[in-house]
Amino acid sequence: MPAFDVLVVGAGPVGAAFALALAQAPAAAGLRIGLVEAAEPPTLADTRVLEPRALAVSSRNRRFLAGLGAWPEALARRACPYHSMEVWDRRSSGHVRFDCAEIHQPRLGDIVGQPALVAALIEALRAQPAVELLCPAAVTAIARLPGGGFGVELGERRIETRLLIAADGPDSRVRTHFEIPTDRWDPDQQALVAVLETELGHGHCARQWFAPSGPLAFLPLAGDGHQVAIVWSQDRERADRLGALASDALARELEIASEGALGGVSLAGEHRLIPLRQHHAGCYWLRGLALLGDAAHVVHPLAGQGVNLGLADAEVLAGELASALAAGLDLDDPEPLKRYQRRRRPENLAMLAAMRGFKTLFAETRLPVALLRAVGMAAFDRAEPLKRWVMRMAGAA
Numbered sequence: 001m002p003a004f005d006v007l008v009v010g011a012g013p014v015g016a017a018f019a020l021a022l023a024q025a026p027a028a029a030g031l032r033i034g035l036v037e038a039a040e041p042p043t044l045a046d047t048r049v050l051e052p053r054a055l056a057v058s059s060r061n062r063r064f065l066a067g068l069g070a071w072p073e074a075l076a077r078r079a080c081p082y083h084s085m086e087v088w089d090r091r092s093s094g095h096v097r098f099d100c101a102e103i104h105q106p107r108l109g110d111i112v113g114q115p116a117l118v119a120a121l122i123e124a125l126r127a128q129p130a131v132e133l134l135c136p137a138a139v140t141a142i143a144r145l146p147g148g149g150f151g152v153e154l155g156e157r158r159i160e161t162r163l164l165i166a167a168d169g170p171d172s173r174v175r176t177h178f179e180i181p182t183d184r185w186d187p188d189q190q191a192l193v194a195v196l197e198t199e200l201g202h203g204h205c206a207r208q209w210f211a212p213s214g215p216l217a218f219l220p221l222a223g224d225g226h227q228v229a230i231v232w233s234q235d236r237e238r239a240d241r242l243g244a245l246a247s248d249a250l251a252r253e254l255e256i257a258s259e260g261a262l263g264g265v266s267l268a269g270e271h272r273l274i275p276l277r278q279h280h281a282g283c284y285w286l287r288g289l290a291l292l293g294d295a296a297h298v299v300h301p302l303a304g305q306g307v308n309l310g311l312a313d314a315e316v317l318a319g320e321l322a323s324a325l326a327a328g329l330d331l332d333d334p335e336p337l338k339r340y341q342r343r344r345r346p347e348n349l350a351m352l353a354a355m356r357g358f359k360t361l362f363a364e365t366r367l368p369v370a371l372l373r374a375v376g377m378a379a380f381d382r383a384e385p386l387k388r389w390v391m392r393m394a395g396a397a
Contacts, residue, residue, distance in 0.1 A: 004034040007161035011037035014293030014310035015167030016121035020068045023128040025322035037135040044119040051113025052193040054229035058109045058395030061311040075120040079112040080222040082206045090211040094377035108396040111219045163331045164289045172295035181282035190239035192232040194271035199263030201225040216257050243273045285337035297348045
């Protein structure tokens with residue numbers, strides 16, 4: 001029966017980054033790592049530059065990935081650095097601008113397609129002899145073993161592992177199997193995602209408009225500077241109506257919602273709706289088990305921080321396990337998992353609370369509140385030290 005020291009369930013950006021970081025840690029030399037994924041991973045050559053499933057990767061996480069060898073030139077050509085970010089309140093004159101020059105950095109982050117990032121990580125993992133990719137495969141059963149560790153069934157195949165890592169997304173089968181309690185908040189929204197061709201160039205600026213029904217984000221894409229990926233979060237019924245529109249009619253709605261910031265727009269390819277939700281696991285670990293990324297926490301996409309929180313999880317957990325191994329601890333020792341939770345839970349919880357607060361604040365339509373938002377945004381825009389702190393906290397430096 002095949003046996004692994006560590007079995008990672010989920011080969012998205014977070015699970016793959018964790019497996020790669022652990023495999024490269026000197027203290028983890030000799031470990032056998034398995035990575036389970038239900039779908040065959042893409043190859044980088046087959047991924048699209050104009051990808052509606054776009055991720056905003058912070059500069060801090062780009063450096064983390066580059067250090068792992070997972071930000072090759074082929075991925076960099078598919079990524080679009082953004083140098084500034086502008087935020088508007090559509091119910092008032094409120095406006096805030098962030099610029100990388102304010103923190104003396106060349107960029108705030110990069111916009112990259114999720115399939116391309118996954119493909120680059122998988123390419124780097126294939127060069128690691130200690131890592132075995134188990135795909136396509138899905139977990140069908142899990143059982144604790146009497147001597148520690150787990151027996152995991154992948155259909156008709158059964159394997160064993162000393163440490164099980166759940167990076168299998170918001171509907172984590174692993175988290176559900178162990179009945180880990182999860183606080184949930186349903187914003188009753190859906191996100192419409194698509195790629196737009198724009199009349200005016202995006203200028204490497206990420207743009208976001210807040211409206212009572214939900215925010216709209218324009219994320220600049222690589223290419224000739226006239227393509228953006230959009231994430232338009234809307235109340236469920238309105239999202240259904242928008243999703244059913246013909247491309248030309250939807251483009252007109254987007255021109256209105258974006259206040260013509262990039263001139264006329266047209267859709268490049270398909271658009272689709274993604275249900276939105278937020279949740280936070282009551283704990284990130286059990287003996288021999290840890291949750292990563294969306295399996296542990298899901299935040300509203302309005303700040304684009306979901307993948308960044310997950311990559312930070314991956315970096316911290318890999319580091320804590322490597323430190324524990326270097327100190328002579330066993331993989332099933334709870335101390336590194338406890339430290340991982342202590343380090344990551346407060347930041348993730350704070351981001352969840354902030355996103356709920358933003359959603360509530362900008363959903364308020366009363367004029368006095370809108371005026372207060374405008375005053376507050378204007379004051380914040382002038383408070384350069386505070387803006388610099390926010391940009392650094394978001395990983396831009």
